[in-house]
Structures are given as structure tokens and as C-alpha cells.
Amino acid sequence: MRSHLLNDTTAEHYRRSVADGVGRVAAKLAATRQPFTGVTPDALAPAVDAVDLDRPLGDTGAALDELEELYLRDAVYFHSPRYLAHLNCPVVIPAVVGEAVLSAVNSSLDTWDQSAGGTLIERRLIDWTAERIGLGPAADGVFTSGGTQSNLQALLLARQEASAPELSRLRIFTSECSHFSVQKSATLLGLGPDAVVSVPTDGHKRMQAVALEAELMGCVSEGLVPMAVVATAGTTDFGSIDPLPEIAALAAQYGAWMHVDAAYGCGLLASPTRRHLLDGIERADSVTVDYHKSFFQPVSSSAFLVRDAATLRHATYHADYLNPRRTVAERIPNQVDKSLQTTRRFDALKLWMTLRVMGADGVGRLFDEVCELAAAGWELLDADPRYEVVVRPSLSTLVYRYVPEAGTRPELVDQANLHARKALFASGEAVVAGTTVGGRQYLKFTLLNPETTVGDITAVLDLIAGHAEQFLGENLVHAS
Template identity: 40%
Template sequence: MSTPPLASGPEGPGALRPLLDTVLDALDSGRRARGGPLPAGGPDAVAARMRDAVGDVLPDQGDPDALRKLVHALAEGAADPADPLCAAHLHCPPLAVATAADLAASALNPSLDSWDQAPAASELEALVTRELALETGLADSVVTTGGTESNQLALLLAREAHRGGVRLVCGTNAHHSLPRAAWLLGLPEPVIVPAPAGTIDLAALHEALTDISGPRGSLVVAATAGTTDAGLIDPLPEIAGLCAAHGARLHIDAAHGGGLLFSDRHRDKLTGLEAAHTVTLDLHKLGWQPVAAGLLAVRHPRDLAVLHQRADYLNADDDTEAGLPDLLGRSLRTTRRPDILKIAVTLKTLGRSGLGALVDQVCAVAREFADLIRHHPGFELYDRPTISTVLFRPAGAPDAAVAAVRRKLLTEGCAVLGRARLDDRLWLKATLLNPDTRPDDLAALLKLVEGSTPR
């Protein structure tokens, strides 16, 4: 029996080329079989089709057609973020150039836990993370798997910088990963500040910071630049001012809104970001990267020193003294793939203007959709979009009917919309991250919702 070909080395390109054709053909055939933004039939039907496609997970004899079959099945059963009617979540359609770069990362398979496994990748990561940190107004950044890891790491750095005595203060609009990170890290129960209009109430925050006793730096305020439900941005300059006055550390979760930095038209919405001690960024949202592409930027690189670990087989003292870079202080993880490559390729290929144009386009699409809703007598608009999220609901419909409309569209495979609860009402959520979305797509989405609403 011959050895299966490897993805790299002298035989790698020749082995990959026909396999890439197989993958691309299967992606296309699966998309055509799906026929819409997601598969019809609901969970049971999708699960049954996948079980049929997989058959025996670990057969005695291999199936040479497995690649085609399983890629086709996955594509047929996918929720495709490149379809304009797939608009529920912060789930972007990745750029082709970023996806191609990700293939190179997979083929070469560097692991960023020691320099001798990733000589070029480690230098590329250092260059790009530093530049992206400077973009936020901070000094350095590290790569993460996304907002959840970044937020947890931010609280860890705060805890260690203040010898364990920190308490999280955040709004009811904060991402769920922040209170969970406080729990995981053994921090006291967070202080939750109301956000009645979807953003932190400044008077309530001032009261909370005044009432909680403790030494300077013992409080960590987490603000949000792009909430998950409505894409709203907390009043960052005012929150930064309160933090400075009360001696609190400031973390800004900009996983959603951080991509606005690339846009000359919209970056002012992030004024105040530079005042943070740490900032969460996610370029697999408003950066059009394949998952995962997260970062945590830090104001003081010395804070990262607490991540340092010593493992003789990875960063022996004599190796580091001889000049081999030590990578174990750049992450909570050991084995890490070079996610920085796709980010670097995208930044270099599109430049600031290219990425900014994509940001401007999806923000414009969201405003256009909001206008369409506002002028339609059958719908109610929550508010003008801050970024590219639009909340709306059938006028006069009870919450149960709004939820049922969403599930009906999902089950029929017609459209993927999210849900959000604000003002004690349930709203349909369209998160518009596809820059190719056109006016006809928006009208079609609204017509689908209208047709699925009970009379």
C-alpha cells in the first residue's frame, strides 16, 4: 500500500492540485444542491442527510471518494455567509485571498510555540500584531481565537497586574464571555451596570465606580464597541474619563466594531479606543477573514510578561541567550497555527483603502435596509444602524410570532435572520457583512419576512 501524499515538500503542490479541483467542484455542487442560504428541512433533515453521506465514520477500507462526498455534504448542509439572505450573525463571508492564504498555512503547518517550528511565521506575527496594535492606539497585540479568548486574556492580564484583586464592571449589553471569564478566573461576581438604551448608562457607571471600595486599579471596566445584538457602541470617551477619575482599568471589547478603524468615514465612532489598557479585535467579523482571526491589543507590553512559561524543549535558556526567539509568552496556547498569514495577506493585498471600502459598503447596505424598513407600513425599525446591524419586526406582531417567523424561514431554507431582545421586545436581526448585497436582495429578504408573518 502506497503512502498517502503529503501537502508540503517536493510532492506537495502536485498532490494538492487535483485535490483542490475536487474540493472546488464539490463546493459548487453542494451549493447548487442546497439551493439557498441554508439547507431546508430543519435539524432532523440536515442530520439525516449528513448521516447518509458519512455512513461508516471509520471503515475498515478507506474510500478514495471521501473528500468529494464529505465536502459536497458539508456545502449542501451549510449556512452560507456569502448568500445575501444569510444575515443572522457576525459570520462574515471570507475573502478569497484570505482563504487561499489559509491553505498555505495548512500546507506548511507551522506551529507558533517555538521558533524552530515557525521561523518566518513568528517574525510575520510580530510585525503584523505590532502594526495592528498601533492602529488601535496601543503598543502591542497577541493573536487569539476570537473575542471570547481575548476577553478572558484581558481579565487575566488585569488580575495579574493587580495581584489578583480585581473586579469586573460591565454593562448588561456586554458579551456573555466577559462574566464567564470572571467566573473562570475566580474573580468576584461582576458588577453589572444597566444599559437601558443598549449602551452603558453613564450615571449608573459613575455610581457603581463610586460605591465600590478598593485600591486604585482594583476595578476593570469593560466597554463594548459593537454590541452583539444591535451593533451599538458605548460612549467610549466618557467611559474612559470615568475610569481615569476612579483609577479603574479599561478594557474595550471591539470584536465587532474594531474593523471601523480601517474606514476614514467611520473610524471616529471608535474615538476613545486609545485610552484602553486592552482592546479585543476580531477580523473574522469586519475583516472578512476565515475563522479564527482574533487579537488582543495591550497598552503596556510588560503586562504580557505574566504569560511567560519555561519548557526546556521549546525555549531553553541557552537557546534564548543564543538569540532564538521565545514564543511561549505570546499566547495562552502552546500549539498555534499561523492565523496571522491570512491577515497579513489581506492587509497587504487590499491596503487600508480596500478594507475601508468594504467597511463603508456594508455600513451603507445596512442604512439602505433600514430606510426600506422605515418606509414599509408592515414593519417597525428599532433604530438607525450604528455599524451594519439592523433590528426590525413585523408591526404589531407579538414576540411569539416574531420568533416563529424566524424559525419558519430557517426550516424552509429561505433566509437566516438572528434575534435580539431590546426594549423588552423581540426583534429580528439582520447583520449585513456581505459587501456584494444588492438592493434587490434587501427587498427579497423583506418580502420573505412579510410572507412568513401570520395575518
């Protein structure tokens, strides 16, 4: 069994095995013509359940053969131009090279004596991102597993910085379109279900600054404490960007921590043409960025940044076996001092490789392309009598629905849209997402693939309409 340990004596075995795996994935990518096979859980589960994990195959090639049947054949492929569903991006090759390197070396980024150069690379990327945001010379941060963890850490720091005699008096203000992790974080932090105040949005699905001001005033008048305001730069459904300058001014006026969830919109930091859409983000106390959404990185690659490095002390705990207090005086850079995690992958290497090969402008131009595609998609939907579209996109999402002739019951219209999405997924020809707006069923394109064309969007809209029309035809006949 020692022959499977990666070390100096097995380097050639490692090279051949990885080359075999990479070769199979490359062949699959080259041959894949649609994002999904349409396989159902009931059809695939028996094959997975039948595997006896206590009887190894003993050979990497045989295991890869089996994996072809259990995973590669039916995986959902985000590189397909007709994968239009969630915030999953196709990945750039330099980042995948970085993934291969970091997995093999297996550094843990919690302490210097486990990562050395990896620590410095991560710190340099945090500095680079903070500079792009404009947080100032005292900024700092750490890589995280994703936006949910980053938002949790932001609200942890905000809770610790707030001056309140009891947690039940703390309040968090965020838009009605913000990410659910805000509510989840409040629960995890022991703040209670009433801690999160949902602020109405305008016609463009952006937080209304006037409504926020009214909520903050009401909070103070009731003897409660405005702990934090969470602005969103790129909501999951609409890609909307809250009015950051106005929110920053209100947060400062009421002494609240300002956090910007830019998990999606962070791609604008590299955009040669759209950076201005994030104006005001430089006034935040903390920021969430997900490189694995709009920097075309493999999952996971994310970071949490703060304006004042000193606030990260709220996540610092010292263990004698790991990061004893003396290491601070010795100026040893232990990243665990800043993180909610202990063991942590060297995910920063993927972004490092990307920037060193492509440059920030190269990444930003790719994000610009999908934003331009979304604008073209909006024009298509707005001109198509079969559809209604909710808002003109700020980034690269489109929320819309199929609308049949007048007089069709609203419940049946909802069912037709839901059916069309499911039927399209089952066909494997394309994958789109779904959501609700005003209690009604809508569909959603999340456009993160620069290879997707207006022609792809047109074709998918025709497929959706076909499925919806078939459903309505069958159900209206039965109803009559």
C-alpha cells in the same frame, strides 16, 4: 498509507487532491442561489451516523462525493446576499489563498524553531494593528482563536495587575449589552458570580458614563476594588459603541484596567470614512479585535493587544523543552510567551495576504458599504408600518420586529416573530437572527455582505411579514 503524507514525493498527489476539492467548492458556490436548504437535524443526522469511520473509502474523490451529501449540499453559505443572521462574513479570496498555504505548511506559531518567518509576519501585523489603534510604542499582542479568548486574556491580565488582598473584592464593570464572554471569563478566573457589574445603557444602547461613575463610586465606598472596565466597540446585537473617551477617563480616575472589546467594530480601523467612531480606543490598556468579523477573514483570525508589552508576562510560562528562560536573553522571539495557547495556527497569514493584495483601504471600503447598507435598511424599517426598529445603527446591525394591528396580545406577537424566523430558516430562502429586547422577541439583521442590496432587505422583510401574518391568521382563528 504513506502515499497520503504530504511531502516531496507526494506533491503532485497533493496538487490534484486539493484542486479537486477547490473545484467542487467553486462549483457549489457558483450554483448556490440561497443561503440554506432548510434541512433539519433529524433529516441529516441519519446519513452522518451511518458512516462507518473504521472503513475508509481509500480515495479522495470518493470522500469528496460523500462530503457533498453530508456537508456541502446543506451548509449555511455566508456568501449569500440573504444570509443576514450572525457576525459571519463572506471571505476575501486572498485570505482563502493564505488559508490553503498555512494549512499545507502547518507551522505552529508557539516558538521560533517551529515557525520562523511566520513569527515575524504575525508580529508585524500586531504592530500594524496597534499602530492603527494608537496604543503607542510599548504595545504588543498576539493572535487568538477569537473574541472570547481575547477577552479572557484581558481580564486575566487585569486581575493580575489589580492590587487586592482577596479575589472576592474584585469587580468588573461592563454594559448590559456587552458580550457574554465577560461573565464567562470572570467565572473561569475564579472571581465569583457577583464580580461583573452590569451598567445600564442609554437609548442608543451605549453604556451610560454617568451610571458607570455611580457604580465605581459605590464599589469604592463598599471597600471593593474596581479591577476592570470593559467597554464595547460594536455590541453583538446593536453594533453600539460605548463612549470610549468618557470611559477611559473614569477607568484612569479609579485605577481600573480599561479593556475595549472591538471584536466587531475593529473594521473601523481600516475604514477611510468612519475611523473617528473609535476615538478614545487609543487610551485602552487592552483591545480585542476579530478580523474574521469585519475584515472579511476566514475563521479564525483574531488578536489581543495591550498598551504595555510587559503586562503579557502574566501569561508567560517557561518549559525546558519548548521555550526555556535562556531564549529570552538570546532574543529568540517565541510567541508562546504571550499566548494562552501553545500550539497555534498561522492565522495571521490570511490577514497578511489580504493586506498585501487589497490594502487596508480596500478592506475598509467593504466595511463602509455594509454600514451604509444598514443605514438604508433602517430607513426602510422606520418607514414600514409593519415593523418597529429599536435603534439607528452605528455599524451594520438592525434589531426590529413585526408588529401587527393594535390589540394583538404581546405574547402572540412574540410567537409570530419567532415563528417567522423559524419558517424563513426552514424555507432556506434567507437566514435572520433573533434576540430579545425588554423581554420581548425581536429579529435581527447582521449585514456583513457588501453584495446584499436594499432589494434583498425588502424581499426578506416581505417574507417575514408573510410568515408572521399566516401564523397570526391561524392562531387568531383558533382563539376565536
